[in-house]
Amino acid sequence: MTTWTARAERWRCVLAWHGAVLLLSATLLSCGQHRVPSEPTSGVTPAVSSPSHLVAGDVAPATGTLRNPHAGDADVAHSGALLFTAMNCDGCHGGDATGWVGPNLGDGRWRYGSSDAEIFNSIYFGRPRGMPAFGGALGTEGVWTLVTYLRSLPAPPNVPTQSWQN
């Protein structure tokens, strides 16, 4: 059927896929077309955060052991951006993750939680309503690379009002 559009033309570079995720970091180093996003890319907390879960009985579950080994690493975020295209994520979530048939992943709002661990789980295990499980194809390292990229996207300010009046 139809269609593609990247609303904002940011950096994009062609990735020659070598068939194995483990080769990615080596491949990415040879790809020199990217532009550095103008916003800071590390340590950004989305301007809008959506708490994902209520907590029964005020007893929060233990956070577990999921920890992003690359949190805030701008180089890994770059690799993740290339991986986002190479794994066809942009085919549903749009160029620069701005959303298409799948949701916008750069707006600072999250259906299934905004923590690194929750985003990891969304990618690794998939979600109902069509998000495939990429854990097998990407492995843990690949998923963390994508998480680092998505967390690096500068969330726009939260402006809930859209007005057409002057």
Added chain:
Amino acid sequence: MGFATALACANCASAAVQTAGSEDGQWTMPSKDYAATRYSGLTQITTQNARSLHPVWTFSTGVLGGHEGQPLVVADTMYVVTPWPNVLYAFDLTHEGYPLKWKYRPEVSPNALGVACCDAVNRGAFYADGKIIYNLLDGHTVAIDARSGRELWKTQIADLGNGETTTMAPLVVRDRVLVGAAGGEFGIYGWIKGLELGSGQALWSARNLGPDEEMRVRADTFRPPYDPGANLGTQSWGNDSWRTGGAPVWGWMSYDPELDLVFYGTGNPSPYNAEQRPGDNKWSTSVLARRPGDGSLVWAYQFTPHDNWDYDATGAMVLADLTVAGHPVKALVHFDKNGFAYTFDRTSGRVLVAQPFTPVNWAQSVDLGNGRPVLNAAKQTGASRGNVKDICPSLEGGVSPASPPAYSPRTHLFYTATNNLCMDFAARHTRHLRGTPFVGVDSPYSAGPGGYLGSFMAWDAAKGTKVWENKEPFPNWSGALVTAGDVVFYGTLDGWFKSADARTGRVLSKFKVGSGVVGNPITYRGPDGRQYVAVYAGIGGDWALLAGDTRSDDPADVRAPADYVKDIARHTSQGGIIWIFGL
């Protein structure tokens, strides 16, 4: 298998030969008749009285996806299929308020939402032999007892894991149910299947590309008008790219009982980066003529060889008897995404007329000698060509294939929605990963020339000329309906439903229906003997064309307006509503 059940399908036979004189006032097939004319012989609504059309009934479907397709009316019941989750409603037209007789709520995998390329749409059902037959988005065809709502059979026809979803309306011919799958954005290996009407069992399956044997091509019966040769479905694809070459089936089908041929179009080749699939890529972006009984291919014609703009050819193939250059012709007329309108001799597949109906610059013309487009070298795309600017039409098409035209045997004119959009096209290498998108392009749109984004128009297919055109501020994604009262009906993306004079285009009535129209109006005679018009409101169908801010269902998904349709969210938002209008 034989055709013993032909007599049981009396309704099919009457619809096939329907003329104005024999109009039964029903709407039992997606496109009204086998010729796909969307023409009704009903005459109560005329150019004189259409101004008094007003809503007599509405019903919220409770579903937010794009409401493509159309209701059916069989005897005193209206049947409506919603977008995913594909609920089937049966409304009793004999009681005030049209209460439900029943509803059928199938289990449809929500995973399909991530495989449907553009939205979770459904293009409608087909009535035959006491059954309502339609496709569920997750790759199943079901037959439902039209009286009781009971499921008679359910057959898996497609595989979500392959990237296949099922959005089209089936076509039933004798005891065959013809179905296909979408997935041109997922690198599927496109096909069409013939199921047995009584059991749902798949009797044959034919690929739209690949080796002759799998395409059900036999040297003694395949007669392509322009492209002789064996195994074109593999020879015209470099690097064995046919294996993931797309050519899906998600549009409309028509049938000529005299020739015993089913006509349908195929979608784009995969991926969009054409350099990964050198050659013509037959039979993607083509019209195919097959025997419904065994699926054998009789002829095929490719509109856009080596498509590098996503010009699917899944739009309707309308059958009409026309006089072209003084000669009577059994014609097939098709408005293609590539911006040309084609008039064929449907007995042979030869092109008689091919003229642009909307701004076109990827090709100069179509050479009627060899049937091929005369290309504009500056507008060819591919990864090595970088970002190719300002190609018209955009990959939304000169018309969306989901927006079928209508043909009136009274005016001898065709009526169709159009889009007036252009695009930049930056292709890049992409890798096939089963069950994920296989696309490889960035293609932002811009407004086409002339300061409008779409229209509704009348077309003389014998001459290849536009007769009248109503310009619209937004792309037009509505189907068309025309009646023997010489009234045409269509909707707009900003949520107007309009009637117009079929001969002049003069708008006779308009009403704001609550959400943009991407469905197809129908008309019928109610149990009270009066003529009614029904249409869905419910914007959707393609989230790349629509501004993200028309989406209201998910506050965890905020999108900016799209540049080319900046204001659309000022006029409409999502939500499915069935409307019925009367005098």
